[in-house]
Amino acid sequence: MNQHLVKDRKRMVLLYTGLALASIVLALVSFGVGYYKMGIGEVFRVVFGQSEDANGWIVLGIRLPRILAAYLIGAALSVSGAAYQGVLKNPLVSSDILGVASGAGLGAAIAIMLRLNTVFIQVFALTGGIAAVALTYTLARSVRFDRRVGLILSGVIVGSLAFAVTTTLKYAADTADQLPEITYWLMGSLSKVDLNALLISLPFMAVGFALMFAMRWRINVLTLSDAEAAAMGVNVRASTLAVIAGATMLSAAAVCLGGLIGWVGLMIPHISRAVAGPQYSRLLPVSAMLGGVFLLAMDDIVRSAAAMEFPIGLAVAFIGAPFFFILIRREGRI
Numbered sequence: 001m002n003q004h005l006v007k008d009r010k011r012m013v014l015l016y017t018g019l020a021l022a023s024i025v026l027a028l029v030s031f032g033v034g035y036y037k038m039g040i041g042e043v044f045r046v047v048f049g050q051s052e053d054a055n056g057w058i059v060l061g062i063r064l065p066r067i068l069a070a071y072l073i074g075a076a077l078s079v080s081g082a083a084y085q086g087v088l089k090n091p092l093v094s095s096d097i098l099g100v101a102s103g104a105g106l107g108a109a110i111a112i113m114l115r116l117n118t119v120f121i122q123v124f125a126l127t128g129g130i131a132a133v134a135l136t137y138t139l140a141r142s143v144r145f146d147r148r149v150g151l152i153l154s155g156v157i158v159g160s161l162a163f164a165v166t167t168t169l170k171y172a173a174d175t176a177d178q179l180p181e182i183t184y185w186l187m188g189s190l191s192k193v194d195l196n197a198l199l200i201s202l203p204f205m206a207v208g209f210a211l212m213f214a215m216r217w218r219i220n221v222l223t224l225s226d227a228e229a230a231a232m233g234v235n236v237r238a239s240t241l242a243v244i245a246g247a248t249m250l251s252a253a254a255v256c257l258g259g260l261i262g263w264v265g266l267m268i269p270h271i272s273r274a275v276a277g278p279q280y281s282r283l284l285p286v287s288a289m290l291g292g293v294f295l296l297a298m299d300d301i302v303r304s305a306a307a308m309e310f311p312i313g314l315a316v317a318f319i320g321a322p323f324f325f326i327l328i329r330r331e332g333r334i
Helices: 001-033 040-047 053-087 102-111 120-140 147-172 178-187 195-212 218-220 226-231 234-257 264-276 280-304 312-332
Strands: none
Touching: 001 040, 001 053, 001 218, 001 264, 001 280, 040 218, 053 195, 053 218, 053 234, 053 264, 053 280, 102 147, 102 178, 102 234, 102 280, 120 147, 120 195, 120 234, 147 218, 178 312, 195 218, 195 280, 218 226, 218 234, 218 280, 226 234, 264 280, 264 312, 280 312
């Protein structure tokens, strides 16, 4: 038994180390990816202040915020997706199951219709995502059958309503500038990310990550039945609300920073669970690092695959849709 524990700990150390090294190497490679190619040597010269101003601005002013945003968005969506799958006891839910993505999309569309700048678009998106989940939770409390089913169904209702309002705004938008901007934002993109945009999302992500990791042991208990969790001394309603609040902050902050990027919160937790196991003390950090690596790699692909940048949300969907079919085939044995 002791030998098994030692081997298991060594395996997890290797896994954490491998993901950390992959994160560092991929981040360094990402500095050189883009329309303006740049070698690793030039990146290091910029970092150490031995390069010209143009390269310095490209590395530190444009690519550094984008790299950080891609990694943090991937980590946030993955951690929130893993948390939702645990508290809702459903392996097929993702980080936008409670309407956060649709609410954020509506908030962004309203800001664009009002012709506000990028900062206000982010603020409106963040507010819309949080408000949508608050409405979902309020509606779910009036449902008399299973609480988790009520949350999922209420999320579908709120998400559909927000999507309908967003579509109506697109119909009324100015086709010259507003409609293309709303459409492009809804497809997901990191092309407009800068330091100011990153600073708006960072506090919410920090609180969300801290809350998730503080609740990691309780999430394990919440995967049991309510009676079993209560018997172990856990306040089921309060703990569920805390996890939903933390996951919502992560999802809303991710969406307001990069637009609607689906599937990450569904795929990555399943892959992480396969390599790290179901314990959330391991699952959450592995999901965070694997999600960050995945989305950063996808951003590198969309930046370098063609002369015109492809929306990252669409690129991820081409991978996510087949993955979801494989997942439901395995889960449903169809």
